[in-house]
Amino acid sequence: QVQLQQSGPGLVKPSQTLSLTCAISGDSVSSNSAAWNWIRQSPSRGLEWLGRTYYRSKWFNDYAVSVKSRIIINPDTSKNQFSLQLHSVTPDDTAVYYCARSSGETDYWGQGTLVTVSS
Amino acid sequence: EVVLTQSPGTLSLSPGERATLSCRASQSVGSTYLAWYQQPPGQAPRLLIYAASNRATGIPDRFSGSGSGTDFTLTISRLEPEDFAVYFCQQYADSPTFGQGTKVEIK
Numbered sequence: 001q002v003q004l005q006q007s008g009p010g011l012v013k014p015s016q017t018l019s020l021t022c023a024i025s026g027d028s029v030s031s032n033s034a035a036w037n038w039i040r041q042s043p044s045r046g047l048e049w050l051g052r053t054y055y056r057s058k059w060f061n062d063y064a065v066s067v068k069s070r071i072i073i074n075p076d077t078s079k080n081q082f083s084l085q086l087h088s089v090t091p092d093d094t095a096v097y098y099c100a101r102s103s104g105e106t107d108y109w110g111q112g113t114l115v116t117v118s119s
Numbered sequence: 120e121v122v123l124t125q126s127p128g129t130l131s132l133s134p135g136e137r138a139t140l141s142c143r144a145s146q147s148v149g150s151t152y153l154a155w156y157q158q159p160p161g162q163a164p165r166l167l168i169y170a171a172s173n174r175a176t177g178i179p180d181r182f183s184g185s186g187s188g189t190d191f192t193l194t195i196s197r198l199e200p201e202d203f204a205v206y207f208c209q210q211y212a213d214s215p216t217f218g219q220g221t222k223v224e225i226k
Contacts, residue, residue, distance in 0.1 A: 037215075047164070047207060047217035064214060065120070098163055104211055105154040105169035112163050 002026040004099050004110035012117050013091075018086040022099030022110055029075045029082055030055045035102045038073060038084045041112075042095035052102065053082055089117045121145055121210050123218035131226040138195040140221045142186075142208035150187035152212035158220075159204045167206075168193065198223070 008020035022036070029036060035054035041047050051063035053073045063071050070087040086093060094117045099110040122145040132138055142153070153171045154212055156164035166175040168184035171191060181196040203225050208218040 017222070046219050047209075049215040057191065062214065102211070102215075104152070105166055105175075106156075106164075106209065106211075106215070107166050107169075109163035109165075 002108040004108055005100065006097075006099055006110040006113045008113055008115075010084055010116060012089055012116055013116060013119050014090055014117055016087055016117055017061040018084070018089050018093065018097075019116070020084045020097055020099070020112070020113060021081055022083070022117070023081040024101075025080075027101065029053075029080050030077055032056060033103055036073075036082045037100045037102055037106065038074065039098045039106070040093075041098070044092075045095070048095075049063055050084070050086075091117045093117050121148060121213050121216050123208050123210060123216055125206075125208060125218035125221050127221060128219075129222045129224060131224050132198055133226045134198050134200055136198050138193075138198055138202070138223055140192040140193040140195075140206055140223075142193070142218050144189045144191075144210055147188045148210040148212040152210055153184075153186070153191050154209045154211065155182075155184055155193045156207045156209065157202075157204050158207065159201075164207060195223075 003025045005023045012018045034042045035052040036051040037052040044046040051073050074076040074083045100106045124143045126141045150171050155168040158164045172184045183194045185192050205220045205222050207220050
Protein backbone atom coordinates (compact mmCIF):
# COMPACT_ATOMS: atom_id res chain seq x y z
CA GLN A 1 0.00 0.00 0.00
CA VAL A 2 1.47 3.32 -1.09
CA GLN A 3 1.32 6.14 1.45
CA LEU A 4 2.34 9.76 0.96
CA GLN A 5 3.03 11.96 3.99
CA GLN A 6 3.32 15.70 3.44
CA SER A 7 5.17 18.18 5.61
CA GLY A 8 5.90 21.89 5.50
CA PRO A 9 4.72 25.26 6.79
CA GLY A 10 1.14 26.39 6.49
CA LEU A 11 1.92 30.10 6.32
CA VAL A 12 4.23 31.83 3.84
CA LYS A 13 4.82 35.55 3.39
CA PRO A 14 4.27 37.21 0.01
CA SER A 15 7.35 37.20 -2.27
CA GLN A 16 8.91 34.32 -0.32
CA THR A 17 9.27 30.64 -1.27
CA LEU A 18 6.70 27.96 -0.51
CA SER A 19 8.44 24.66 0.34
CA LEU A 20 6.75 21.31 0.91
CA THR A 21 8.03 17.74 1.15
CA CYS A 22 6.31 14.43 0.43
CA ALA A 23 7.66 11.25 2.00
CA ILE A 24 6.89 8.04 0.14
CA SER A 25 6.28 4.60 1.65
CA GLY A 26 5.32 1.48 -0.27
CA ASP A 27 7.00 2.62 -3.51
CA SER A 28 10.20 4.27 -4.70
CA VAL A 29 10.70 7.79 -5.98
CA SER A 30 13.02 6.14 -8.53
CA SER A 31 10.29 3.86 -9.86
CA ASN A 32 10.38 3.38 -13.62
CA SER A 33 6.60 3.31 -13.88
CA ALA A 34 5.39 6.12 -11.61
CA ALA A 35 5.53 9.89 -11.61
CA TRP A 36 5.45 12.09 -8.52
CA ASN A 37 3.20 15.10 -8.71
CA TRP A 38 2.19 18.28 -6.93
CA ILE A 39 -1.42 19.42 -7.32
CA ARG A 40 -3.20 22.29 -5.60
CA GLN A 41 -6.84 23.14 -4.98
CA SER A 42 -8.46 26.48 -4.29
CA PRO A 43 -12.00 27.86 -4.66
CA SER A 44 -10.88 30.20 -7.46
CA ARG A 45 -8.72 27.76 -9.46
CA GLY A 46 -10.24 24.37 -8.63
CA LEU A 47 -7.84 21.43 -8.93
CA GLU A 48 -4.65 22.54 -10.67
CA TRP A 49 -1.79 20.23 -11.59
CA LEU A 50 1.54 22.01 -10.96
CA GLY A 51 4.16 19.54 -12.10
CA ARG A 52 5.88 16.18 -11.68
CA THR A 53 9.22 14.43 -11.48
CA TYR A 54 9.91 10.92 -12.72
CA TYR A 55 12.75 8.54 -13.47
CA ARG A 56 13.10 6.76 -16.80
CA SER A 57 16.79 5.86 -16.90
CA LYS A 58 17.35 9.52 -16.04
CA TRP A 59 15.35 12.18 -14.23
CA PHE A 60 12.67 14.25 -15.96
CA ASN A 61 10.48 17.13 -14.84
CA ASP A 62 7.30 18.55 -16.36
CA TYR A 63 5.74 21.79 -15.14
CA ALA A 64 2.46 23.57 -15.77
CA VAL A 65 2.83 26.63 -17.96
CA SER A 66 1.11 28.77 -15.32
CA VAL A 67 3.93 28.27 -12.78
CA LYS A 68 6.85 27.14 -14.96
CA SER A 69 9.00 30.20 -14.29
CA ARG A 70 8.94 29.80 -10.51
CA ILE A 71 8.55 26.10 -9.63
CA ILE A 72 11.08 23.39 -8.84
CA ILE A 73 10.23 19.77 -8.02
CA ASN A 74 13.15 17.67 -6.82
CA PRO A 75 13.49 13.99 -5.95
CA ASP A 76 15.52 12.91 -2.93
CA THR A 77 16.51 9.28 -3.40
CA SER A 78 18.36 9.05 -0.08
CA LYS A 79 15.14 9.77 1.83
CA ASN A 80 12.66 8.38 -0.74
CA GLN A 81 10.79 11.65 -0.98
CA PHE A 82 10.25 14.59 -3.28
CA SER A 83 9.80 18.28 -2.72
CA LEU A 84 8.07 21.36 -4.09
CA GLN A 85 9.50 24.85 -4.17
CA LEU A 86 7.32 27.67 -5.46
CA HIS A 87 9.08 31.01 -5.56
CA SER A 88 7.77 34.57 -5.37
CA VAL A 89 4.39 33.59 -3.98
CA THR A 90 1.39 35.91 -3.85
CA PRO A 91 -1.97 35.60 -2.05
CA ASP A 92 -3.26 33.95 -5.25
CA ASP A 93 -1.07 30.93 -4.40
CA THR A 94 -3.11 30.27 -1.26
CA ALA A 95 -4.48 26.73 -1.65
CA VAL A 96 -4.49 23.19 -0.35
CA TYR A 97 -1.43 21.51 -1.83
CA TYR A 98 -1.38 17.76 -2.50
CA CYS A 99 1.43 15.44 -3.45
CA ALA A 100 0.33 12.46 -5.51
CA ARG A 101 1.56 9.43 -7.42
CA SER A 102 0.51 8.83 -10.99
CA SER A 103 0.99 5.99 -13.44
CA GLY A 104 -1.21 7.68 -15.98
CA GLU A 105 -4.14 8.27 -13.66
CA THR A 106 -3.43 9.70 -10.20
CA ASP A 107 -3.92 6.78 -7.86
CA TYR A 108 -2.47 7.86 -4.51
CA TRP A 109 -2.74 11.26 -2.81
CA GLY A 110 -1.18 12.83 0.23
CA GLN A 111 -3.33 14.23 2.99
CA GLY A 112 -3.13 17.81 1.74
CA THR A 113 -1.54 20.90 3.29
CA LEU A 114 -3.34 24.22 3.50
CA VAL A 115 -0.81 26.91 2.63
CA THR A 116 -1.83 30.49 3.22
CA VAL A 117 0.16 33.33 1.67
CA SER A 118 -0.18 36.33 3.95
CA SER A 119 1.97 38.88 5.71
CA GLU B 120 -4.37 22.97 -22.67
CA VAL B 121 -7.30 20.57 -22.67
CA VAL B 122 -10.30 22.15 -20.93
CA LEU B 123 -12.77 19.82 -19.21
CA THR B 124 -16.34 21.01 -18.62
CA GLN B 125 -18.48 19.08 -16.18
CA SER B 126 -22.26 19.18 -15.94
CA PRO B 127 -24.38 19.70 -14.05
CA GLY B 128 -22.69 21.81 -11.40
CA THR B 129 -24.94 20.33 -8.72
CA LEU B 130 -27.09 17.20 -8.75
CA SER B 131 -29.79 16.89 -6.07
CA LEU B 132 -30.89 13.29 -5.62
CA SER B 133 -32.18 10.88 -2.99
CA PRO B 134 -30.43 7.73 -1.75
CA GLY B 135 -31.21 4.82 -4.05
CA GLU B 136 -31.55 7.04 -7.14
CA ARG B 137 -29.31 6.92 -10.20
CA ALA B 138 -26.76 9.69 -10.81
CA THR B 139 -25.42 10.58 -14.26
CA LEU B 140 -22.50 13.00 -14.46
CA SER B 141 -21.03 14.41 -17.68
CA CYS B 142 -17.51 15.52 -18.62
CA ARG B 143 -16.78 17.14 -21.99
CA ALA B 144 -13.26 17.80 -23.29
CA SER B 145 -12.24 20.67 -25.55
CA GLN B 146 -10.32 18.21 -27.72
CA SER B 147 -10.14 14.43 -27.99
CA VAL B 148 -8.42 12.55 -25.16
CA GLY B 149 -9.05 9.12 -26.68
CA SER B 150 -10.53 6.41 -24.49
CA THR B 151 -7.44 5.76 -22.41
CA TYR B 152 -6.65 9.04 -20.68
CA LEU B 153 -9.74 10.01 -18.70
CA ALA B 154 -10.22 9.43 -14.95
CA TRP B 155 -12.93 10.18 -12.38
CA TYR B 156 -12.35 11.05 -8.71
CA GLN B 157 -14.58 11.39 -5.66
CA GLN B 158 -13.81 14.01 -3.03
CA PRO B 159 -15.69 13.92 0.29
CA PRO B 160 -15.61 17.18 2.30
CA GLY B 161 -12.22 17.88 3.85
CA GLN B 162 -10.52 14.91 2.20
CA ALA B 163 -8.20 14.31 -0.72
CA PRO B 164 -9.66 13.07 -3.99
CA ARG B 165 -9.99 9.30 -4.42
CA LEU B 166 -9.57 7.54 -7.75
CA LEU B 167 -12.80 5.85 -8.92
CA ILE B 168 -12.37 5.20 -12.65
CA TYR B 169 -9.35 5.22 -14.96
CA ALA B 170 -9.04 4.81 -18.73
CA ALA B 171 -12.65 6.02 -18.98
CA SER B 172 -14.29 2.77 -17.88
CA ASN B 173 -12.03 0.79 -15.53
CA ARG B 174 -12.89 0.75 -11.83
CA ALA B 175 -9.98 1.33 -9.48
CA THR B 176 -9.15 -1.21 -6.80
CA GLY B 177 -11.86 -1.49 -4.16
CA ILE B 178 -14.43 0.67 -5.96
CA PRO B 179 -17.98 -0.78 -5.80
CA ASP B 180 -19.61 -1.89 -9.04
CA ARG B 181 -22.39 0.70 -8.68
CA PHE B 182 -19.82 3.11 -10.14
CA SER B 183 -19.31 2.89 -13.90
CA GLY B 184 -17.65 5.05 -16.55
CA SER B 185 -18.15 5.31 -20.26
CA GLY B 186 -17.27 7.44 -23.26
CA SER B 187 -14.42 8.25 -25.60
CA GLY B 188 -13.04 11.15 -27.58
CA THR B 189 -14.56 14.27 -26.01
CA ASP B 190 -17.67 13.00 -24.15
CA PHE B 191 -17.55 10.95 -20.96
CA THR B 192 -20.06 9.86 -18.34
CA LEU B 193 -19.84 8.65 -14.75
CA THR B 194 -22.89 6.73 -13.56
CA ILE B 195 -23.70 5.79 -9.99
CA SER B 196 -26.46 3.20 -10.31
CA ARG B 197 -27.95 3.47 -6.80
CA LEU B 198 -26.75 6.24 -4.52
CA GLU B 199 -25.56 5.23 -1.07
CA PRO B 200 -25.25 7.79 1.77
CA GLU B 201 -21.44 7.83 1.43
CA ASP B 202 -21.68 8.73 -2.29
CA PHE B 203 -22.82 12.30 -1.64
CA ALA B 204 -19.64 14.21 -2.46
CA VAL B 205 -17.95 16.19 -5.23
CA TYR B 206 -16.82 14.35 -8.38
CA PHE B 207 -14.06 15.46 -10.74
CA CYS B 208 -12.93 14.26 -14.13
CA GLN B 209 -9.28 14.48 -15.20
CA GLN B 210 -7.55 14.02 -18.52
CA TYR B 211 -3.95 12.82 -18.70
CA ALA B 212 -3.44 12.63 -22.46
CA ASP B 213 -1.62 15.95 -22.25
CA SER B 214 -0.45 17.98 -19.23
CA PRO B 215 -3.09 16.87 -16.71
CA THR B 216 -6.16 19.04 -16.24
CA PHE B 217 -9.29 18.65 -14.13
CA GLY B 218 -12.92 19.56 -14.57
CA GLN B 219 -14.48 22.03 -12.15
CA GLY B 220 -16.48 19.34 -10.38
CA THR B 221 -20.07 18.16 -9.90
CA LYS B 222 -21.51 18.19 -6.40
CA VAL B 223 -23.93 15.34 -5.69
CA GLU B 224 -26.10 16.46 -2.78
CA ILE B 225 -28.95 14.92 -0.85
CA LYS B 226 -32.36 16.10 -2.04
